[in-house]
Amino acid sequence: MTVRVTQTEFYIIDLETRLPFHFGNVEVTEIPKLFLRLEVDVDGTHQTGVAMGGLIPGWFYKDPEMRLETGYRNMASVFRSAADIANDLDSKPTAFAFWLALYERQHEMADSTNQPDLLSAYGVSLIEQALIDAVCRAKDVSFSTAVRENLLGIDLGAVYSELEPYEPADLLPTEPRRNTAVRHTVGLDDPLTEADITGDRPDDGLPLTLTEYVHEDGVNRFKIKLSANHEVDAARLGRIDALLTDLGIEEYRCTVDANEGYDSARQFKHQWEALRTDPNCVDLFDHLLYVEQPLPRDEAFTPETQDVFTSWYDSPCIIIDESDSRIDSTGTALSHGYAGTSHKNCKGVFKGIVNASLIAYYNQIDDDQEYVISAEDLTTVGPLELLQDLVVVATIGADHVERNGHHYFEGLDAFPEEVQQRALSEHPDLYRRHESDFTTLRIEDGTVDLDTIVDAPFGVASPLDVRQFTPLTQWENSLAN
Numbered sequence: 418m419t420v421r422v423t424q425t426e427f428y429i430i431d432l433e434t435r436l437p438f439h440f441g442n443v444e445v446t447e448i449p450k451l452f453l454r455l456e457v458d459v460d461g462t463h464q465t466g467v468a469m470g471g472l473i474p475g476w477f478y479k480d481p482e483m484r485l486e487t488g489y490r491n492m493a494s495v496f497r498s499a500a501d502i503a504n505d506l507d508s509k510p511t512a513f514a515f516w517l518a519l520y521e522r523q524h525e526m527a528d529s530t531n532q533p534d535l536l537s538a539y540g541v542s543l544i545e546q547a548l549i550d551a552v553c554r555a556k557d558v559s560f561s562t563a564v565r566e567n568l569l570g571i572d573l574g575a576v577y578s579e580l581e582p583y584e585p586a587d588l589l590p591t592e593p594r595r596n597t598a599v600r601h602t603v604g605l606d607d608p609l610t611e612a613d614i615t616g617d618r619p620d621d622g623l624p625l626t627l628t629e630y631v632h633e634d635g636v637n638r639f640k641i642k643l644s645a646n647h648e649v650d651a652a653r654l655g656r657i658d659a660l661l662t663d664l665g666i667e668e669y670r671c672t673v674d675a676n677e678g679y680d681s682a683r684q685f686k687h688q689w690e691a692l693r694t695d696p697n698c699v700d701l702f703d704h705l706l707y708v709e710q711p712l713p714r715d716e717a718f719t720p721e722t723q724d725v726f727t728s729w730y731d732s733p734c735i736i737i738d739e740s741d742s743r744i745d746s747t748g749t750a751l752s753h754g755y756a757g758t759s760h761k762n763c764k765g766v767f768k769g770i771v772n773a774s775l776i777a778y779y780n781q782i783d784d785d786q787e788y789v790i791s792a793e794d795l796t797t798v799g800p801l802e803l804l805q806d807l808v809v810v811a812t813i814g815a816d817h818v819e820r821n822g823h824h825y826f827e828g829l830d831a832f833p834e835e836v837q838q839r840a841l842s843e844h845p846d847l848y849r850r851h852e853s854d855f856t857t858l859r860i861e862d863g864t865v866d867l868d869t870i871v872d873a874p875f876g877v878a879s880p881l882d883v884r885q886f887t888p889l890t891q892w893e894n895s896l897a898n
Contacts, residue, residue, distance in 0.1 A: 418570070420515050420552060421508040422544070423463075424456035425500035427493075427889035429472075430832070434825045435619040438796060439604055439642070443475035448796060449489065449892070451496065452883035455547035458508070459555035466551025466875075467883055469801035470496075470543050470763060476739070476795060477536040479677065486896050492539075493893060495532055499523050499540035503548075511570020512552045516545045516767050520744060534742035535714075535764070542765045546805055546875070549766060553874035560875045561593040561812045564770060576744050576771045580778060585770055588777040590814035593871045596864045597810060600638040600672065601630050602794070602821035605653075609660055621827045622853040627657070630824075631664050634860040638817045639671040640709075640793075645678030647688050647695075655697030658704075670817070671704050672791070675711040677739060682725035685711045689733065707734035707789055709759065714740045718753050726754025736789055747772045751779065757789035760813060762797075762806045773813035792818035798826050800840045800881055803858075804847070808876035811867045820858070820865070828857030833885065843878035844869045 431449050438445045449472040457464050474488025475481075502522045509515040520541050527537035553563055563569050565586045573588075574581030580588075608614045609627045624630045631637075641657060643650050654673075661669050679685035689711075693702055716722060717740035726732060737750045738759040747758040757776050760769040769790075776790045792815035797803045803822060810818050828851060829837045837856035841848045846866035849859040858865065870876040 418460055418511055418552075418568070419458075419508045420512055420548065421458040422455060422503040422506065422515075422548070423458055425504060425544070426454040426884070427496065427500070428452040428454070428883045428886035429889050429892045430886045432798070432826060432831050434796075435621060435623070435827045436625070436825060437606065438821070438825045439606065443479065443481050445473065445475055445796075448473055450798070450802070451493075451543070451889070452801070452881075452886055453496075453500075453543050453547045454883050455503075455544065455551060457548060457551035457555075459552055462555055464551040464555040465880055466547035466549070466554065467801060467877075467880055468543050468546035468550065468805065470539065471796060471802070473795060477533050477539070479739075489896060490893065491532070492536060493889060495527075495536050495540040496543060498526055499544050502526075503544045512548055513570040513572055513767055515548060516541070517572075517575060519544060520765075524743075535739065538742060538765055538768075539763045542763055545766055546762060550805070550875040550877070550880075554880070558874070559872055560808050561871060564589070564812055565591075569767075571767060571770055573771055573774050576768075577748055577775055580771070580774055583774065583778070585774055588774040589770070589812065593808075593811040593867070594814055594816065595811070595868055595871060596866045597792075597807075597815060598638045598817035598864050599634065599636055599823075599860055600640050600817045600819045601627075601634070601636040602819060602824055603627055603639055603641045603657065605642045605644055609656065619827070621830070622851060623827065623857070627660065628664065631661070631666060635863040636860070637666050637669045637863050639669060640819045640821075641671055641673050643673050643675045643678060645675055645688070647691055651692055651695040651697040654692070654701045655695075658698065658701040662700075669704055670706050671701065672706050672709060672819075674709040674738075677710055677713040679711045680713070681716055682712060682719075682722040686725055686729060686732075705733065707736050707756065707791065709736055709791070709793070710738040710740065711735065712740075714742070718749055723753040729754070734787065734789055736791060738793060741772075744768050744771070747775055751788070756786060757791070759791045759793040760809065760815070761793050761795050762802075762809060763795050766809055769809055769813065791815070794819040794821045796822050796825055798822040799829055799848070799856075799858075800832065800836055801877055804844065804870045804873075804876035806876075807847075807865070807867060808870045808873070811871050823858040823860070828855045830855035836881070839879075839881075
């Protein structure tokens, strides 16, 4: 196979959240969604591929002082940089080889401009996702088949030498999952009951409180945000556990996300030990799966962190998220005492496959610890982004996935009716028509069905015409007005 990118185009649509979303101390109430249309030559045949991502500067910079317009422009610049490099690259023998060459060139440029590694990787990943879409359509195969038959040319040994003898099919599940549980996000300010609602309730007919999500969607997997304040967290964790018990959800499982809230590994260990023995929340720890990114990304891989985490004999399962900024960050994390990493398409599809293979490898050779690759969300929504993310989740075998996009957005209501109807008709197992007359995610008994996206080329049955949205340059010009 040979692949070469011949043209790139960016379009955008503005989405407003139905309630505020927080990355640490950064509040988000609107997220522009970016579409990429890629023209690709695959073995001499022309094919179009599309991808979708969000302009969310708060997660990449974690700088509450940065003006939103500045963050948007910075992100757009990084996406354009990746597109320019992709257009300039010669043909490569595989999609993976093209991605690796693009990654290396993009990171060289990022190092010289001081852009965050995470953001640089996002620029690469948007190209990568559209490229995968094009190759899968050109070869008329599903993503999971392309991975297991290695039609994409994934070279595990190019990232981790210990994986050189293996291909993805040797380490990943033999079949993709056909459904997965929704792990519902419980944000710091999200109401647990009706009595917690302050201000106006969104008039969209969707659940708002934790109680309503349990009743209406049947969820029993939860992602709980931590404030890194002992008193606040102990009281809230205790209240959540008591509420779930009262609702009859005794066999729930949860994860906690500190969003880089603790200053150091020693501080995190001290506070964690206090939380674990606090009478308010001790019962919740029986249901805990892992802790996500407790430390600032600059502290995650220090010698002190390595010393604390590798010598902490009864530590919780700790994984990285924001610190997973390079293609080999997971290996670095394991050497520093972490148990694994998260997968998000924005950090890289091929990297996610490599990471899942690495975690499976270490679970085979090390009986003393359980290694984890989780599936997390960056407020992903349809009609493209969510589906392409979920098909990777299905391929790596994640049996639960954080899905906060359905919580913070009003389904696909912001999109044209034709787009909503198309998603509903092509993926009726994933979507339903809400009583308030918009297309939204179908969650039954706490799970989403994945049959149609697993069987599609790269999660989406037919290509979306992204040219119906606003050209990126035109949208950028409007920012100054």
